[in-house]
Amino acid sequence: MLFSRLPATSVLAGNLASLRAATLRETATMSASDSNPYGMKWHRSMLRCKDPIASVKYYEERYGMKLVDVYHTPSLGKSNYYLASLRDGEAWPEAGSAEAHERLFDMQHSCVELEHEHGAESDPDLVYSSGNDEPHRGFGHLAFLTADVYKASEELEMAGVSFKKKPDEGRMKGLAFAYDPSGYWVELVKRNAEGGHQEKFNLGQTMLRVKDAEKSLEFYTGKGGMGMTKVCELHFDSFSLYFLQSLSSEEISSLPAPDSPDAYCRMGRSWKPVLELTHNHGTEGDPTFSYHNGNTNPKGFGFLGFIVDDLDGASECLKQTGAQEIGEPAIFEGKMRRFTDPDGYHVQLALRKTILE
Known part of the structure; x- marks a missing residue:
């Protein structure tokens, strides 16, 4: 309110606007650095899918997404498909290539990861939870x-x-x-x-x-x-x-x-x-109320994935907030770690520029 009482000359107004903008930028920079010291960035949302061919086709053909990478991990009995909304004309290497692997965990886009458990497509009794039906909302x-x-x-x-x-x-x-x-x-x-x-x-x-x-x-x-x-x-x-x-x-x-x-x-x-x-x-x-995190039956939503510059530092920081660590397969050691948020949803940290193979 102090600014409104000052002389309304164009020079003074311009100086005040510049000063305020600079102050806001400095404050925002300090705030961003303080609240994100490990370079965390939201990278993807993981959903389990029953039929990857149908699901990938759906998101590509209906919503214009691009399959930017794919990993097949026979030892875990899983395949993972990554889809992103790219700008028209934006080039991306072929999914599954070494070039795509190099770019996936440093991409500027937040993407969707579809995880397919091998054999799910042929199980007539398997139905994934949408997260919108009681008692499994989340x-x-x-x-x-x-x-x-x-x-x-x-x-x-x-x-x-x-x-x-x-x-x-x-x-x-x-x-x-x-x-x-x-x-x-x-x-x-x-x-x-x-x-x-x-x-x-x-x-x-x-x-x-x-x-x-x-x-x-x-x-x-x-x-x-x-x-x-x-x-x-x-x-x-x-x-x-x-x-x-x-x-x-x-x-x-x-x-x-x-x-x-x-x-x-x-x-x-x-x-x-x-x-x-x-x-x-x-x-x-309500002490008895909780949301379903999608990782116990019936499964569905998997996790929010974040990329970080310092995996160990970010992990220790999360532990100090009370987040519970969940084990990842040994093949991801040093590359990924997983925790729970206050509602029990899983958040996965992945080292920036990591390659899973």
Whole structure:
């Protein structure tokens, strides 16, 4: 309020604006460095899939994703497929090649990892949990941004995609939820036209439900946590939504206030996906309440994956927050470690530029 009482000359106003911008940049840089000393960056969301051929084809053909890498690990009885939303004209080496392996764990995009347990496709009794049915709610959905949700929904339906909710159904008009081949929900959200994106779709969100918003926000954005930044928050009568991104110091310095209309508009034009934390009010006070993490039967969602510069340092830091370490196979020793977040969801740390083979 002090600034509003100063003389309103153009020179003084310009000097004050420059000073304020510089101060914000310095504060943001210090904040980013303090809260993310190990270079953590959200890298991927892992979902188990029953039929990898069908699932990869679905995300490539329906949402324009690119298969950027694949690993087959017979010793574990698994194959892992990595898909990302790339910009038009963006080159990427052939999936499975040495060049793709070199780039995967240093990529600028947050991607989707589909894990296939060999033989799952031929098990008629195997059904993965979408995370949206009681008593196994937890993971909510992936989301894609698109210019016209109504048109995109019509085209997807004509291509044989099934829907949980079409844009004009239910109370939330203008949003749609489709099913992927494994039964996971895929949300369609209107993109902000100011972003200037020409691509029809881009990966926009991964949603998780959280019991205690304060604890989860501290874990993902606080000191000693996962180095993310809260970029937007929305509050309704019975629930609140918090949107997080892994950002550079420069990106943080230009962020609007998370509860402002500008924050929502910025998120709608961003190419970088957000982690959406959904908090249903009142769950934090129920000692018997918990969400399903997707890693006990019925399985489904696997983990959020982060890449780090210092695996040992980041791991020790997480332990100090009370995160429980979960064992990884011996072949990943020195390359990956896994922990739990406050709701028991798994977070996996991978050393930046690692190669699994």
